[in-house]
Amino acid sequence: MVTLKDYQGGETAWCPGCGNFGILTAVKKALVELEISPHEVLMVSGIGQAGKLPHYMKCNLFNGLHGRTLPVATAAKLANHRLHVFAVGGDGDGYGEGGNHLIHTIRRNIGVKYLVHNNQIYGLTKGQASPTSDLGFVTKSTPRGVVSTPLNPIALALALGASFVARSFSGDVPHLVQMIKEAVNHRGFALIDILQPCVIFNHLNTFSWYRERVYKLGEGDYDATDGLAAFKKAQEWGERIPIGVFYKEERPALEELFPAIEDVPLVKQKIESRQFEKLIEEFM
Amino acid sequence: MVTLKDYQGGETAWCPGCGNFGILTAVKKALVELEISPHEVLMVSGIGQAGKLPHYMKCNLFNGLHGRTLPVATAAKLANHRLHVFAVGGDGDGYGEGGNHLIHTIRRNIGVKYLVHNNQIYGLTKGQASPTSDLGFVTKSTPRGVVSTPLNPIALALALGASFVARSFSGDVPHLVQMIKEAVNHRGFALIDILQPCVIFNHLNTFSWYRERVYKLGEGDYDATDGLAAFKKAQEWGERIPIGVFYKEERPALEELFPAIEDVPLVKQKIESRQFEKLIEEFM
Amino acid sequence: MVEFNFRVGGEAGQGIQTIGYILAKTLARGNMHVHASQDYESRIRGGHNFFHIRVSENPVYGTSEKVDLLIALNRETVDLHTKALTEKGVAVFDGEKTKIEKRDPSQFDVPFERLAVETSGNKIFANTVATGAALSLVKYDFDILSEVLTEIFRAKSKQVAEDNVKAAEAGYRYTEENFKGEVACELKPVEGPRRILINGNEAVALGAMAAGCKFMSGYPMTPSTGILQYMMNKSSDFNLVVEQAEDEIAALNMAIGASFTGVRAMTATSGGGFSLMVEAFSLAGMTETPVVVVLGQRPGPSTGFPTRTEQGELEFVIHTSHGEFARAILAPRDAEDAFYLMNKAFNIAERYQIPVVVLTDEYLADSYWTVDRFDFSKIVIDRGELLSEEEASKIKDYVRHKFTESGVSPRALPGYPGVLVVTDSDEHTEDGHITESAEIRVKMVQKRVWKTKGLEKEMVPLSYGPEKAGTVFLGWGSTYGAIREAVDLLNEEGFEVRMLHFNALWPFPTDAVIDALKGSEKRVMIESNATSQLARVLRAETGIQMTNKILRYDGRPITSNYIIQAFKMEVRA
Amino acid sequence: MVEFNFRVGGEAGQGIQTIGYILAKTLARGNMHVHASQDYESRIRGGHNFFHIRVSENPVYGTSEKVDLLIALNRETVDLHTKALTEKGVAVFDGEKTKIEKRDPSQFDVPFERLAVETSGNKIFANTVATGAALSLVKYDFDILSEVLTEIFRAKSKQVAEDNVKAAEAGYRYTEENFKGEVACELKPVEGPRRILINGNEAVALGAMAAGCKFMSGYPMTPSTGILQYMMNKSSDFNLVVEQAEDEIAALNMAIGASFTGVRAMTATSGGGFSLMVEAFSLAGMTETPVVVVLGQRPGPSTGFPTRTEQGELEFVIHTSHGEFARAILAPRDAEDAFYLMNKAFNIAERYQIPVVVLTDEYLADSYWTVDRFDFSKIVIDRGELLSEEEASKIKDYVRHKFTESGVSPRALPGYPGVLVVTDSDEHTEDGHITESAEIRVKMVQKRVWKTKGLEKEMVPLSYGPEKAGTVFLGWGSTYGAIREAVDLLNEEGFEVRMLHFNALWPFPTDAVIDALKGSEKRVMIESNATSQLARVLRAETGIQMTNKILRYDGRPITSNYIIQAFKMEVRA
Ligand SMILES: Cc1ncc(C[n+]2csc(CCOP(=O)(O)OP(=O)(O)O)c2C)c(N)n1
Ligand SMILES: Cc1ncc(C[n+]2csc(CCOP(=O)(O)OP(=O)(O)O)c2C)c(N)n1
Ligand code: SF4
Ligand code: SF4
Ligand SMILES: [Mg+2]
Ligand SMILES: [Mg+2]
Numbered sequence A, B: 001m002v003t004l005k006d007y008q009g010g011e012t013a014w015c016p017g018c019g020n021f022g023i024l025t026a027v028k029k030a031l032v033e034l035e036i037s038p039h040e041v042l043m044v045s046g047i048g049q050a051g052k053l054p055h056y057m058k059c060n061l062f063n064g065l066h067g068r069t070l071p072v073a074t075a076a077k078l079a080n081h082r083l084h085v086f087a088v089g090g091d092g093d094g095y096g097e098g099g100n101h102l103i104h105t106i107r108r109n110i111g112v113k114y115l116v117h118n119n120q121i122y123g124l125t126k127g128q129a130s131p132t133s134d135l136g137f138v139t140k141s142t143p144r145g146v147v148s149t150p151l152n153p154i155a156l157a158l159a160l161g162a163s164f165v166a167r168s169f170s171g172d173v174p175h176l177v178q179m180i181k182e183a184v185n186h187r188g189f190a191l192i193d194i195l196q197p198c199v200i201f202n203h204l205n206t207f208s209w210y211r212e213r214v215y216k217l218g219e220g221d222y223d224a225t226d227g228l229a230a231f232k233k234a235q236e237w238g239e240r241i242p243i244g245v246f247y248k249e250e251r252p253a254l255e256e257l258f259p260a261i262e263d264v265p266l267v268k269q270k271i272e273s274r275q276f277e278k279l280i281e282e283f284m
Numbered sequence C, D: 001m002v003e004f005n006f007r008v009g010g011e012a013g014q015g016i017q018t019i020g021y022i023l024a025k026t027l028a029r030g031n032m033h034v035h036a037s038q039d040y041e042s043r044i045r046g047g048h049n050f051f052h053i054r055v056s057e058n059p060v061y062g063t064s065e066k067v068d069l070l071i072a073l074n075r076e077t078v079d080l081h082t083k084a085l086t087e088k089g090v091a092v093f094d095g096e097k098t099k100i101e102k103r104d105p106s107q108f109d110v111p112f113e114r115l116a117v118e119t120s121g122n123k124i125f126a127n128t129v130a131t132g133a134a135l136s137l138v139k140y141d142f143d144i145l146s147e148v149l150t151e152i153f154r155a156k157s158k159q160v161a162e163d164n165v166k167a168a169e170a171g172y173r174y175t176e177e178n179f180k181g182e183v184a185c186e187l188k189p190v191e192g193p194r195r196i197l198i199n200g201n202e203a204v205a206l207g208a209m210a211a212g213c214k215f216m217s218g219y220p221m222t223p224s225t226g227i228l229q230y231m232m233n234k235s236s237d238f239n240l241v242v243e244q245a246e247d248e249i250a251a252l253n254m255a256i257g258a259s260f261t262g263v264r265a266m267t268a269t270s271g272g273g274f275s276l277m278v279e280a281f282s283l284a285g286m287t288e289t290p291v292v293v294v295l296g297q298r299p300g301p302s303t304g305f306p307t308r309t310e311q312g313e314l315e316f317v318i319h320t321s322h323g324e325f326a327r328a329i330l331a332p333r334d335a336e337d338a339f340y341l342m343n344k345a346f347n348i349a350e351r352y353q354i355p356v357v358v359l360t361d362e363y364l365a366d367s368y369w370t371v372d373r374f375d376f377s378k379i380v381i382d383r384g385e386l387l388s389e390e391e392a393s394k395i396k397d398y399v400r401h402k403f404t405e406s407g408v409s410p411r412a413l414p415g416y417p418g419v420l421v422v423t424d425s426d427e428h429t430e431d432g433h434i435t436e437s438a439e440i441r442v443k444m445v446q447k448r449v450w451k452t453k454g455l456e457k458e459m460v461p462l463s464y465g466p467e468k469a470g471t472v473f474l475g476w477g478s479t480y481g482a483i484r485e486a487v488d489l490l491n492e493e494g495f496e497v498r499m500l501h502f503n504a505l506w507p508f509p510t511d512a513v514i515d516a517l518k519g520s521e522k523r524v525m526i527e528s529n530a531t532s533q534l535a536r537v538l539r540a541e542t543g544i545q546m547t548n549k550i551l552r553y554d555g556r557p558i559t560s561n562y563i564i565q566a567f568k569m570e571v572r573a
Helices: A020-033 A050-056 A069-079 A091-097 A099-108 A153-159 A173-185 A207-213 A227-234 A273-283 B020-033 B050-056 B069-079 B091-097 B099-108 B153-159 B173-185 B207-213 B227-234 B273-283 C016-028 C075-084 C112-120 C123-137 C142-154 C158-178 C200-210 C225-234 C248-261 C271-287 C314-319 C335-352 C362-366 C389-393 C438-450 C477-492 C510-516 C533-542 C560-571 D016-028 D075-084 D112-120 D123-137 D142-154 D158-178 D200-210 D225-234 D248-261 D271-287 D314-319 D335-352 D362-366 D389-393 D438-450 D477-492 D510-516 D533-542 D560-571
Strands: A041-045 A060-063 A084-090 A113-118 A164-169 A190-195 A214-216 A241-248 B041-045 B060-063 B084-090 B113-118 B164-169 B190-195 B214-216 B241-248 C004-012 C033-039 C046-056 C067-072 C085-093 C107-109 C196-199 C213-218 C241-244 C264-270 C291-297 C328-330 C355-361 C368-371 C422-424 C462-464 C471-476 C497-502 C504-506 C522-527 C548-551 D004-012 D033-039 D046-056 D067-072 D085-093 D107-109 D196-199 D213-218 D241-244 D264-270 D291-297 D328-330 D355-361 D368-371 D422-424 D462-464 D471-476 D497-502 D504-506 D522-527 D548-551
Touching: A020 A050, A020 A113, A020 A173, A041 A050, A041 A069, A050 A060, A050 A084, A050 A113, A069 A084, A069 A091, A069 A099, A069 A113, A069 C213, A069 C241, A069 C248, A084 A091, A091 A099, A091 A113, A099 A153, A099 B099, A099 C248, A113 A173, A153 A164, A153 A190, A153 A227, A153 A241, A153 B153, A164 A173, A173 A190, A173 A241, A207 A214, A227 A241, A227 B227, A273 C196, A273 C200, B020 B050, B020 B113, B020 B173, B041 B050, B041 B069, B050 B060, B050 B084, B050 B113, B069 B084, B069 B091, B069 B099, B069 B113, B069 D213, B069 D241, B069 D248, B084 B091, B091 B099, B091 B113, B099 B153, B099 D248, B113 B173, B153 B164, B153 B190, B153 B227, B153 B241, B164 B173, B173 B190, B173 B241, B207 B214, B227 B241, B273 D196, B273 D200, C004 C016, C004 C075, C016 C033, C016 C046, C016 C123, C016 C142, C016 C196, C016 C368, C033 C362, C046 C075, C067 C075, C067 C123, C075 C085, C085 C123, C112 C123, C112 C158, C123 C142, C123 C158, C142 C158, C196 C200, C196 C335, C200 C213, C200 C225, C200 C291, C200 C335, C200 C355, C200 C362, C213 C225, C213 C248, C225 C241, C225 C362, C248 C264, C248 C271, C248 C291, C264 C271, C264 C335, C271 C291, C271 C314, C271 C355, C271 C422, C271 D271, C291 C335, C291 C362, C314 C328, C314 C355, C314 C504, C314 C533, C314 D314, C328 C335, C335 C355, C335 C368, C355 C362, C355 C477, C362 C477, C462 C477, C471 C477, C471 C533, C477 C497, C477 C522, C477 C560, C510 C533, C522 C533, C522 C560, C533 D533, C548 C560, D004 D016, D004 D075, D016 D033, D016 D046, D016 D123, D016 D142, D016 D196, D016 D368, D033 D362, D046 D075, D067 D075, D067 D123, D075 D085, D085 D123, D112 D123, D112 D158, D123 D142, D123 D158, D142 D158, D196 D200, D196 D335, D200 D213, D200 D225, D200 D291, D200 D335, D200 D355, D200 D362, D213 D225, D213 D248, D225 D241, D225 D362, D248 D264, D248 D271, D248 D291, D264 D271, D264 D335, D271 D291, D271 D314, D271 D355, D271 D422, D291 D335, D291 D362, D314 D328, D314 D355, D314 D504, D314 D533, D328 D335, D335 D355, D335 D368, D355 D362, D355 D477, D362 D477, D462 D477, D471 D477, D471 D533, D477 D497, D477 D522, D477 D560, D510 D533, D522 D533, D522 D560, D548 D560
Parallel strands: A041 A060, A041 A084, A060 C422, A084 A113, A113 A190, A164 A190, A214 A241, B041 B060, B041 B084, B060 D422, B084 B113, B113 B190, B164 B190, B214 B241, C004 C067, C067 C085, C085 C107, C213 C241, C213 C264, C264 C291, C291 C355, C328 C355, C471 C497, C471 C522, C522 C548, D004 D067, D067 D085, D085 D107, D213 D241, D213 D264, D264 D291, D291 D355, D328 D355, D471 D497, D471 D522, D522 D548
Antiparallel strands: A164 A241, B164 B241, C004 C046, C033 C046, C033 C368, C196 C368, C328 C504, C462 C497, D004 D046, D033 D046, D033 D368, D196 D368, D328 D504, D462 D497
16 A cells, blocks of 8 residues: 655755645645555656655656656656656746647647646746746846736646646645546646745745635536636636636547557567568568 | 839749748738838748748848747847838747747737748648648658647637737638738737648648638627637637637737837947946945 | 769659659669769759769769769759760750750650650659650660569559559650660669668668667658658557657657656757757756767758758767766768667667767768668667666665766666656756765766766777878768778779778777877868868867868768869879 | 955855845955855755855955855854864854854854844844854954945835844944954955955846847846846846746847847856757857857756856857857956956957857856956947948848858848848858858858958967966866966965966967967866866867866866865876
8 A cells, every 4th residue: 555655755945835845745645545656656847946846755756857847758658658657847847948848748638747836936046937927026037027918827728628627726735636636537638737835936926815816616517528618717817716627528648549559568568670670671 | 102013022932832822922912001111021930931931022031940930020029119020930830849939929919920821731841740730630740640639829829818819811812911911000919820721741721621611700790809709719620710810909019018118129229338337336 | 884873853843752763773673783862952842953873783882973864854954964964974855845955966855744645644654754764775674663663653553553664664665766876884683682772861760670769759850850750650560659749859858758768769850950959968968868869960050951961060969068978979871881870879878878869961861872681680789787677676775876887877767666766957866866965966977977988999980991001081971982982993093092981979989090090191081061070079089180171061962073083182282 | 464254154045145245245345355156055945055255455366165254044054164164263153043062262152133133123134143243253344334234225224224234233242242262363444446346147247238238038047047137127227128038949049139130139048048049059150140148157967056166068169059150259257357258249249240158157157256347448349340221221232141251241230221131041142042052052151160260369368477387277267266366376385387268268269379388398277177178179279288187077166275286186296
C-alpha cells in the first residue's frame, strides 16, 4: 500500500505561507489515494517556484527548462505510456514562455496531466507581471499597471478543444485532490489551472481575495460536457470565480493512436537492427 | 492619388492557380481604396509561400523568420506608429512555429493587421500537415492521417479576447478587400484568417471545397459584438463555413498606452543623451 | 568508358527529380557506379532546377560540371547548360514545345509530348518518353529501364506502369531511328555486385533506425525534412514513434524527453532550426541525456539559401549553448558513411550521455550514391552504462548523477521499481536535486566537461594518397568525394598531394592531427564556407596553421574540378 | 587605513540587500571608494545570502574574502563567516534572537529587534538598528547615515524616514556605550570628489539610455532583469518604449523590428535566454539590422546556478548562429566601463549594421562601484550610414543592401516618402528581394563577413603594469579589478607581472595582441570558466599559446587573493 510517507521529500525552499504548499500536499494525497507508487510517476517540471514542487516529494523527476515541460512530458509518455506523467510549472512558464507547447499539446490530447501553479506573477524572478496578471496590476515590470488582456487559460484550452479543463485553488486541498484524481483517471490531456497565492509578490490576488471569490462548479446544475456553456462559464472572473471541472470529453489519447506502441511501451521493445535489412530492397 | 500601378511588383514564384494570387490582388486593392501609399506600409512577413507576398508588390518589407512576424511587427508599430504595419504569413508560420507570439500579440492589442494565408498545409516545405489540417487528412508527415485536433484560429483568438477577428476566402477577392479595409480601420490588432487553396499539396480543401461551403456573416442578423455568439459561430466548420467579421470590439490599441509616444512617434524623437544626466543624482 | 554525365533540367514541378531518379536507378541496375546530385530553388513550380547524374564503371565520389547528355524540359535549360556540354555532348529536347532557333548538331529534337499522347494517351508521360530517348542515345539496355519503370509505377496501377513502359519505348525507338549524331560513349551494364542507390537523408534515417533509434521528433526544414518523412513512413511497420513537433524547440525537448525515459531518440533540422534548439542542447548537456541531432547545413545566415549547400555550422556546433559541457560532432562523408556513422552517433551519445551532432549538408542530403549493400552485421548497439531493471534494483540509494572515475554515471530509467531517477537543469547534487554548493559545482563541471576524455582517439581522420606528399588537402564531411578525386587526378598529373579528411570532429583528435601533418609543407584547407572554420579550429587545438585555403560559398557543391583549378591557380602559384 | 570590509549575512528576505546598500551608500557619501558584491541563492526566502562591502581611501577594484565587520542577521551567518574575520574582526548580531553558545571577543551582541521596538515601535526597523551599530563600531559620522536614510525612506513617508533614523541612532548609541573591544580601524569621510555608487546593471541601463537607446524588450532572467526593470521604470519620464516580451525569441525579434524601423534598440538576458535568441541573432546579421544584446553570464549549462557568476559564453557568442556574418563583442570591466561601452556598442551596431553582444556577468551586474560622475560630454552618437528623409529622397532607386566599398550600405527607414526599404532573411539582391544567384551570393557573403574590417583596431586591450614584465596576466570583462589588484600586489611583493585585459573581444585585435605579448615569458590566462575560452580564441587567432591558466568555475567571483594564491602555487612553481 502506498502511503504519504512514501512521498515524503526533503526541505523546501519556498516562502513560509506560500500557496505552493497546498499544492504539494494535494499532489501527494491524490497519488496516495490513487494508489500510485512513486516509481510509477514521472514529473516533468519547469523553472520557477512551481517547478521546484517535485523536488519536495519523491518520484521520478525531469526538472527541465523554463517553459518546456510539455514537449518533454509528451515524449516521455510516448516512450513509456505506462508511466503516470505529470507536467508541473508556473503561469509564466506555461502560459508565457511555453505558450506554443500548451496550444499544441492540447491539440494532441496526450495523456499528460498538467498542473499550472497560477499565482498571476513571476515568483522566482521576483515579481514581474505574468500572462495572467490582472489588468491594472502594478508589478516590477508594469509600473503603470498591466495593460494586456489577461490570458484566460480555461477559455484558451476550451477553444483548442481540450478534453479535460479544470480550475482549482491551492487553498482548498480536498478540491484539488479531487481534481487531480479526476485528471489522472481521464483519458488524454488534462489541464488543471491552480489558483496559488504568492504571499510575497502578489498582494492583489491573495488567499483571502481568492477565498472570497471561488465557488465550486458541479454543485448546481452545471454540465461539464457542454463546451459552449463551459466557455461562457470561463468568462467569469472577478466577483465570482468558478473552480472545478469546466469541461470533460472522452476521446482517444495520443498514445493510443500510434501503432508502434499498441502492445508494448516503446521503452520495453527490443532493438532489432536486422529487421531493417528488408528495407534495403527498396534501394536495390 | 494612389493607384494599383503604384503597388505593381515583380514576378511571382507561386504555382499557377495558387490561392495566394487572390490575396495579393485583394491586399493591393484594399490599400489603393484606403488611399495608403506604398511608403506608408510596412509588411513584416514570415517564411513560407505566404511570406513571399510582399515581395510581389511594392512597400516597405521586412521578410524575417518563420513564425516570428508578430514580434517584429509589434515593435515596428511601437517604433513608428504612423506606419501601417501588416504581418503576413502562413498557417504553419503563424499557428505552428509562431503560436506563442500570436497568443501574446492578441493580448497586447497592438495596431498590427495580421493576414494568415491558411492553406491547411505546409506549402513551401512540400506538403506536411499544418496545425489547421483537417482530421484524417493524409499528408507527407501524416501517412495515417492527421490525429491532432485542428487548431481553430477564430475560436483561439476569441478566447484570448481579440478585438478584431475575421475570416475570409482568397477565392472571394471583394470580400477579402472588405475585410482588410475593416481591419485597417480598426483600432488595435486584427486577425484575418484567409482560406487559401494550395493547388499542389492540398487536394482536400480545394477552391471548390471551400466555395461550396463558405457563406457570409453579417448578411443575416449576426451580431459581431457578441463574444459568446461569435465563439459559437466559430465552431462551424464542415458543411458550412462562415466568413466575415466574427467579432469586433473598440478599445485602446497598445501604441496608445505608452506615454513615450503619445505625441511623436519614437523614431521621430531626437536622441538627447544629456537629459539622462539628471538621473545621476539618484546614484550620488 | 571513364565516366558519363547526364543532366536533366527544367522548371520546378516538371518532374525533373522523377526522370533523374529513374535514370539513376536504371543505370545502377546495370551494376555501374552512379552519383546524382540536385540543384533546385526554394519554390514548388517554375524557376530552374536540374538533376545531375554521373555514371562510371569505376567508383564516382562526387558530382561534376561536365554534361555529356542534357535532357532539357524547357528552353532555359538549353540556354543555361549548353556551355557545359562536352565535345560530343548532346542536348535532347522537345522541339515542338521548346522553341530553339539555332539548331546545332549537339541538339536532338524528340517530340516528347506528341509521342506520349500517341502511345500512352496522355502528355503526362512525356518525361518517360524523354527518359527512353536519353537511354537510347547511349544505347543502354531498354529492358532494364522497363523493369525499373514497372517497379516504380506498379504501386499506382498496372495500367500506369504499362503506359510508362510504352512511352519510354516510344522515346527509345524514335531516337534509335532518328538520331544521326554521335555521343561520347555508349553505356552498358557491367558485371559486378548489385549496389543500392541511396541518398544522404535516406542513409541517415536508415542508419538511425538500424542503430535502434525508436523516437524521432522533427519540424520540416530543408534539407532534413526527408529524414523525418522517411521515418514517419516506416513508423507503423517498424514500431517507431515519429512526431511532427510544433517547432524545433519542442522537437529537441521531445527527443530529450524520450531519451530520458529510455529510448534512443533524435531530431533533424537545419541551421535555423538548430538555432532554436540551442537551449535544449544545453539541457541535454546538463541533465546528461543522450540525444542525436542531425543538422543538415544550408547556406546561412538566417533563411539564407534554403535549397543549397554550405558547411557553415562547424564552429557554431562546437561552441554552441551557454555553459561548458562535452558533446561529440560527426560529419558523414557520403551516404554510406552516413549509415554507419549514425550507429556511432547513438553509441557515443549513450556511452558518454551527451548530445551528439551529425553535421550533414544539403549536398549530402539530396545526393544519391551507389553503395555496397549495407552490412548490418557491422551494427553494434552499445548503450553504455544503461542499467537494466534488475541491475538498478541491486543498487542501494540509486542516484542519477553519481560521481565516477570516468565521469559517466550508471543510468536507470523512470519506471524501474524501487528506483527513482531525478535530474535537473539547475546545478545538482549526485541525486539530481538542486544545489548551491561550490564544491559540488566544481566536481559536476569537471564531470560534464571531461567525461569524453579518450573519445578523441575514436575520431581519427582519414589519410589518403601518397604518404610522403608534402601537400595535404584537408577537409571534412561531404567534401570527401571531391577532395579524394582531386587528389587522385592531381597525382595522376604528377603532383604529390595527399588528403586528411575528417568525419568526426569533436572531441578534436589533436594528437592524431599533429601526427598526420608532420612533414607537410603545404596544408590546404578545403571547405564550403567563407571563413574556413576547420582551419581556425585546427589552429586553436594544435597551433598548426594552414598555408592555403580553397573555399566555396556560393551555395553550390565543391567539385574535384573546382579544387584542381583553385590548386593550380593559387596553391601552386 | 588601507581598506575595511563589511559583510552582512542572513536569509533571503531578511533585508540584507537593503542594509548593505545603505551602508555602501553612506560610506560612499564620505567620498571613500566603495565596492560591494552580492552572494545570493535562487530563492525568495530562507537559505543564506550575503552582501560584501569593501571600502578604502584608495580605489577598490573588486571584492575580497576578508571580513573586518560581520553583521549577522542569523546564526548561520556567524557559523559560516567567522573564519573569514580578520585579526581584529568583529561579528555583530542580535543575541536575543540569534543563539550563539561560544562568546569570543570578536562577537558583539546588539539587541537589534528590542531596540527597534523600543525606539521606533516596530521590529521591522531592526535592520536599521544593525546598520547604526555597524557604523558606530567604525566610528563613522552618524549624520551621514541619517542623511542617507532620510533620502531613501522619504519616498515612503516622512514618518518612516524618521523612524529609521531613530532606530539607526539607537543602534549607534548602544554600540558606543557597550562595545568594549577593538575594530581594525575607524572610518571617516575624506576630502575628495563625491562619486556615484552604481551597479553593473544600472550602469548598462543608463549607458544604453545615454547612447540613445529608445526601445528595450526583454524577458526577466537573472542577472539581467535589473536592466529591463530600470529602463521600464524610467520609460514614462524619458520617452522610452520598454516591453516585457512573452519569451526571449520575441524579445530579440522585437528589438530587431524596432531597430529596422529606425530606433536604437536592445534586449538583455542571460545564457539560457540568449540561446533562444540565436536564430534572431542570425536574422540581424542577414538583414544587416543593428541591435545590441546584453548577455549577463551565469554558470551554465542550462539553468545552472541562476544567481552566481561565470564567464562561460565567450566562444558561444563569437561563433553563435548558423551561417557566417560579422558581429562585435564587448565585455565591460566594471560599472564605469559598462556605461561608456554601451555607447560604443550602439555606435558600432549602427556604423557596421551588425548585432553587438555586450557580455556582462552576474558579478558585474549585481556589484556596486563608486565611480566618477559619468561624463556625458564623452557620449557621442554616431549613427553611421543612417540617411535622413532628405538624404534618402535624393537617391534614385534606393536599395537597402547596396554594394559599397566598405560593405556598409546607406540605410533609409520605412516611412520615408518616395523610398522603400526592403530586406529579407533569405539571400537577397541589393534591393532586398530573394535571389538564387551564385554571383550575388558571393558578394553578399563577403559584404556581411568583412564589413567590420578595421574595427579590430578599436578593440585594443588594456596594458597595465611594468612594461618589461615577463609574466603577463590576461583576462577579459569583469575580472579586470581582481587581476589589476593582483598585479599591483604582486609587483609590490617584488614579482614582475603585467596585465593585458580585454573589454572588446571581437573582431579580435590580432595584431595588437601579438604586439603586446612580444617578449612575454609566462602568459597566464585568468578566466571564470573551466576550459579557458579566451586562451583558445587567442591561439586560434594569433597562434600564441598560454603557458598557464588560472580558472575559477564554482560560481563565485575571482578575487585578487584567488589569483595571487594560484600564481604562487602553480605559476611560480
Ligand atoms: C529561458 C528562460 N528565461 C527566463 C528564465 C528566468 N526565469 C526563471 S523562473 C521565471 C518566471 C517564473 O514565473 P512562473 O513561471 O510564473 O513561476 P513562479 O516562480 O511564479 O512559480 C523566469 C522568467 C529562465 N530560467 N529561462
Ligand atoms: C525555424 C524554421 N523552421 C522551419 C523552416 C522551414 N520552413 C519554411 S516554410 C515552412 C512551412 C510553410 O508552411 P506555412 O507557414 O503554412 O506557409 P505556406 O508555405 O503554406 O504558405 C517551413 C517549415 C524555417 N524556414 N525556419
Ligand atoms: S515568491 Fe511567491 S510563489 Fe515563490 S515561494 Fe515565495 S510566496 Fe511562493
Ligand atoms: S505550393 Fe501551394 S501554397 Fe505554395 S505556391 Fe504552390 S499552390 Fe500556392
Ligand atoms: Mg507564477
Ligand atoms: Mg500553409
